[in-house]
Amino acid sequence: MSIIHADGLRRTFDDLVAVAGLNLDIAEGEIFGLVGPDGAGKTTTMRMLTGLLKPTGGVAEVAGFDVAHHAERLKEHIGYMSQRFGLYPDLTVMENIGFYADIYGVPVRGRAEKIDRLLGFSNLIPFRQRLAGNLSGGMKQKLGLACALIHTPRVLFLDEPTNGVDPVSRRDFWRILYQLVRERVTIFVSTAYLDEAERCTRLALLHQGRLLGLGTPDEVKAMMPGALLEVRTPAPRRTAALLRERLAAASVGLFGDRVHVATRDPAATEVAIRALVASAGFELLSLHPIAPSLEDVFVAVMSSQPAPP
Numbered sequence: 001m002s003i004i005h006a007d008g009l010r011r012t013f014d015d016l017v018a019v020a021g022l023n024l025d026i027a028e029g030e031i032f033g034l035v036g037p038d039g040a041g042k043t044t045t046m047r048m049l050t051g052l053l054k055p056t057g058g059v060a061e062v063a064g065f066d067v068a069h070h071a072e073r074l075k076e077h078i079g080y081m082s083q084r085f086g087l088y089p090d091l092t093v094m095e096n097i098g099f100y101a102d103i104y105g106v107p108v109r110g111r112a113e114k115i116d117r118l119l120g121f122s123n124l125i126p127f128r129q130r131l132a133g134n135l136s137g138g139m140k141q142k143l144g145l146a147c148a149l150i151h152t153p154r155v156l157f158l159d160e161p162t163n164g165v166d167p168v169s170r171r172d173f174w175r176i177l178y179q180l181v182r183e184r185v186t187i188f189v190s191t192a193y194l195d196e197a198e199r200c201t202r203l204a205l206l207h208q209g210r211l212l213g214l215g216t217p218d219e220v221k222a223m224m225p226g227a228l229l230e231v232r233t234p235a236p237r238r239t240a241a242l243l244r245e246r247l248a249a250a251s252v253g254l255f256g257d258r259v260h261v262a263t264r265d266p267a268a269t270e271v272a273i274r275a276l277v278a279s280a281g282f283e284l285l286s287l288h289p290i291a292p293s294l295e296d297v298f299v300a301v302m303s304s305q306p307a308p309p
Contacts, residue, residue, distance in 0.1 A: 003028045003155060003186050004049065008058030011044050018044040020209040021058065026188065026202075028154075031181055033200035034190040035298065041209040042190035043083065046159050049188065050080045063154050076104075079148035079156045083163065089133025093124055093143055096132050097150060104151035118146040122176060138169025145176065156180065158189040162196065174199055194295040205298055212301050217294060224292045225300060226264035231273055232257065232285040239282055246276050251300045262292075262300040 004026035011019045019041045026032045034042050047053035049062055051071030060067045065074040087096055097115050106114070119125045122142040127135065132143060141161055148156060158177075162170040174196070177187055189200070197203050198217050205213040205220065213220050233239045240254040243261060250269055251262040263269040266289060277284045292300075 002026055002061075004032070004060075004062050004188060006049070006058065006060040009045070009048060009055055009060050010057035011041075011048060011053065012056045018209050019048070022209075022211055024204065024214075026186065028186050029181055029184050030201040031177060031187045031189065031199065033197045033203035034188070034206055035192070035194065035197045035203050035294075036190075036206035037192060037302075039208075040206040042206060043159055044209075045206070046080075046157050046188070046190060050078060050157050051075065052080075076151070077154045079151070079153035081144050081148045081156075081158045081161055083159050087132045087140060087144060087147070090131060092129050092131055093119075093135070094128045096143060097146055100147040101150045106151050114150065114152075118149060121179065122146050123172070136169070138165050138172065141165055141169065141173055142176070145173070149180075153185070155186045155188065158187065160190050160192060162191070162193065170196070194293065194298060197294050203294075205301060207302050213297075220294060221292055221297050223301060224262065224297045226262060227266040227289050228292045228296055229261045229263065229266060229270060229273065229287060230290045231259040231261060231277070231287050233259075233277060233282040234285070235282050238280070239277065242276055242280055243273065247272060253296065253299045255295070260290075260296055260299075262296065 002025040004024060006022050006024040009019060009022040022045060034045060036042050044053065048055050049060055049067060051067045051074045054068050062074055063077040065077070067074060088099065091099065097118065101111055119128055122145060124139065124142055124146065127139060132140065135143060162173055165173065181187060191197060200217065202214070202216050203220060204211055213223050231239060236254060236257045236259055240252055240259045243259060244252045247261065247269065249263065253260045261269060261273065270287060273287060274284065
């Protein structure tokens with residue numbers, strides 16, 4: 001049985017369709033990733049699933065509760081960490097956690113042990129008396145996570161939790177999430193980082209409120225239309241601009257010093273690339289097919305979508 005279920009979930013704001021008929025089934029103990037660019041509908045989806053925003057259409061259940069009709073009861077069973085989680089900068093780490101424990105009605109009996117466990121879990125024990133406003137970005141995220149977990153939720157919703165956090169803190173944060181999954185906590189996380197999406201059990205690609213793909217990372221990669229060619233020249237930016245202009249049937253992306261070209265006809269496209277690079281006077285350092293990353297797939301799938309009306 002799904003711990004998160006959505007059927008035709010929809011939300012509009014006047015004439016804007018923020019989420020258009022979303023269908024999801026997420027099992028207990030999954031790390032499920034919602035991936036998409038800014039404005040894709042990720043936060044709106046999460047706010048509906050947490051009972052903070054009523055759907056315009058469709059239905060959704062989380063932990064057995066209808067999100068539209070039993071939002072208050074649902075809150076006892078979920079944790080939610082928004083993009084701007086409500087930490088109080090003038091309170092210490094301990095005071096922030098204690099405040100959220102009071103809000104969630106965590107019994108005083110056993111509370112100290114639970115807080116100690118969360119502090120150890122998130123490596124915050126040395127900082128328990130530090131003001132939240134004096135923590136680093138990564139430490140603030142860990143404190144936000146501890147506050148969201150104080151009432152032992154069955155489902156944890158995280159809205160772009162590592163946005164703006166340094167790579168080491170991002171890695172530590174995900175290590176904590178894996179520990180939670182071993183305890184059968186279901187995690188629903190939105191992210192714009194495609195490397196993070198690779199860490200999810202399953203993920204959904206969202207664009208302009210519509211679901212473009214759903215499955216394991218490998219299944220989503222299999223959505224890649226055609227093949228992917230990697231092009232290297234001494235002038236990658238100019239090469240990418242040239243290929244975007246002249247290869248109308250291909251999707252071109254710049255990845256560091258390499259240009260990726262998604263095409264349904266790799267043989268013909270390779271011939272065209274060689275001719276274009278030569279005519280521009282660039283040295284062709286290498287040109288060969290490669291396995292696509294999630295970022296490649298997402299760029300290719302999004303570029304194939306019609307423009308919004």
